[in-house]
Amino acid sequence: MLTASATKKTLFSALLVTxxxxxxxxxxxxxxxxxxxxxxxxxxxxxxxxxxxxxGFKNALVIGVLKAFLSGVLFSGLMSIAYGxxxxxxxxxxxxxxxxxxxxxxxxxxxxxxxxxxxxxVLVACAVLNxxxxxxxxxxxxxxxxxxGIVSGLLVHILRKxxxxxxxxx
Amino acid sequence: MKKGDIIVCVLVAAAGIFLLLFLSGxxxxxxxxxxxxxTLFGKYSxxxxxxxxxxxxxxxxxxxIEKGNVYVTHSSCDDKNEILQGxxxxxxxxxICLPNKLIVTLKGRRENVDSISY
Numbered sequence: 001m002l003t004a005s006a007t008k009k010t011l012f013s014a015l016l017v018t019x020x021x022x023x024x025x026x027x028x029x030x031x032x033x034x035x036x037x038x039x040x041x042x043x044x045x046x047x048x049x050x051x052x053x054x055x056g057f058k059n060a061l062v063i064g065v066l067k068a069f070l071s072g073v074l075f076s077g078l079m080s081i082a083y084g085x086x087x088x089x090x091x092x093x094x095x096x097x098x099x100x101x102x103x104x105x106x107x108x109x110x111x112x113x114x115x116x117x118x119x120x121x122v123l124v125a126c127a128v129l130n131x132x133x134x135x136x137x138x139x140x141x142x143x144x145x146x147x148x149g150i151v152s153g154l155l156v157h158i159l160r161k162x163x164x165x166x167x168x169x170x
Numbered sequence: 171m172k173k174g175d176i177i178v179c180v181l182v183a184a185a186g187i188f189l190l191l192f193l194s195g196x197x198x199x200x201x202x203x204x205x206x207x208x209t210l211f212g213k214y215s216x217x218x219x220x221x222x223x224x225x226x227x228x229x230x231x232x233x234x235i236e237k238g239n240v241y242v243t244h245s246s247c248d249d250k251n252e253i254l255q256g257x258x259x260x261x262x263x264x265x266i267c268l269p270n271k272l273i274v275t276l277k278g279r280r281e282n283v284d285s286i287s288y
Contacts, residue, residue, distance in 0.1 A: 077248070079268065101174060108175030115182040125268060130208025133264040133273045136193050142186030146179050153175075 009055065013063050020047035020067040025075055039144040041151050042114065044071070048088065049095065049110050049156045057096045064088035082128070083121045090120030106160070110153030114145035193262040199276040202240050204233060207271040216240070216259075216276065229270035240265065240274055 024044030044067060051060040068084030076084075091113035098104045098112060118141040125134040204211040206226045214220065214235055221243075222233045231252070232244035239257040247269035255265050261278035 077269070098174070098178075103172055103174035104178070105172045105175055107171055108178040111175070111182055112178050115178075115185070125266070128268070129205070129266070129271055129273055131205060131273050131275075133205075133275050134266060135189065136262055136264050136275075137266065139186045139188075139190035139193065142189065143183055145186075146183045149182070150179065 009059070013051070013055065013059055016047045016051055016063050017066045017070065020044040020063070021071055021074065023047065024067075024071050028075060039141060039148065041148045042117075043152070045091075045113070045117070046152050046155055046159065048092065049106065049113060049152065050159060052092060052095045052099055052109070052113075053106075053156070053160065057092070060096065061089070061092050064092050079128070083124050086124045087117035087121040091117040105153070106157040107150055107153030110156060111146055111149030114149035114152070115142055118142055118145050199259060199261040199263075199278050201277040202233075202235055203273075203275050203277055205273040205275065224270075224272060226270070226272075228272070229267075231267055231270055231272050233265075233274055240276065242267070242274065246270065 021044065023046065027040060027043045048060065048064045048067065051063040055063070065085055065088055068088045069081055072078060072081030072084055094116040095109045095113040099109050118138060122134045122138040122141065125137075126132060200216050202214045202216050204214070204222065204224055206224060207228065211224055211226070212222060214222065216235065216238055218235055219237070220235050222235070224231045224233060229246040230244070231242055231246070234241050234243050239259050241257045242252045242255075242265055245253055245267055247267055249269070252265045252267040252272070252274075258265060258274075258276060261276050263276050265274040266272070
């Protein structure tokens with residue numbers, strides 16, 4: 001039976017997924033303006049980082065995978081689901097490991113998540129292309145994921161401080 | 171920013187730089203290899219001036235080799251990422267078109283390949 005708080009949690013997760021999809025869509029519209037080897041700040045992943053913090057591992061995993069799946073179906077093509085979902089799985093697992101450690105703030109969690117996302121994604125690309133060539137891009141992506149991860153980490157920090165809603169639904 | 175954050179940032183960046191150094195090496199590039207879906211489509215000398223049309227079941231791309239640089243001028247895919255990637259000229263570098271499963275990669279080789287060999 002669904003309790004009031006379970007309903008609230010489901011509703012909130014759905015809201016986060018939707019927010020992530022919209023952020024991703026808007027960001028993708030700006031991408032052709034500044035080509036950066038496929039690198040982007042990844043505003044839609046703010047939602048995933050918030051989810052890792054506020055609603056627990058399992059829920060964050062569901063939110064991340066749903067977001068990657070739906071954004072593949074809606075915007076970027078079916079193949080990108082494989083990249084996105086694997087990337088999200090890697091990053092949610094890693095972020096969940098360090099999120100409650102006192103020596104890490106949102107920034108560290110976000111940078112690690114971003115790095116793991118790239119690794120997962122590139123591994124799929126290697127498998128799809130049957131080649132190690134994408135590893136070359138991984139080097140750029142990893143270096144780029146540091147500034148991008150810092151930006152989104154700071155944004156998550158601000159979001160969690162300003163909006164009660166991102167602090168957690170229990 | 172906490173201590174752990176800085177460690178994570180440094181580690182991720184270091185992993186990237188290490189990978190970059192590991193893959194590029196010190197030899198100069200002289201062979202262009204074009205792969206389609208993991209199988210070799212063609213091998214060309216980097217010093218040649220040619221345009222290669224790679225037409226496969228996954229899509230078509232046009233690869234240009236010119237004055238030691240390689241770049242993609244045309245692609246049937248949607249994101250045109252490999253065109254935006256610009257020119258490459260060092261060993262280990264690649265141009266990749268994921269939708270068309272195309273890889274153009276540069277190899278530094280001991281023996282010189284002057285002609286096209288399939």
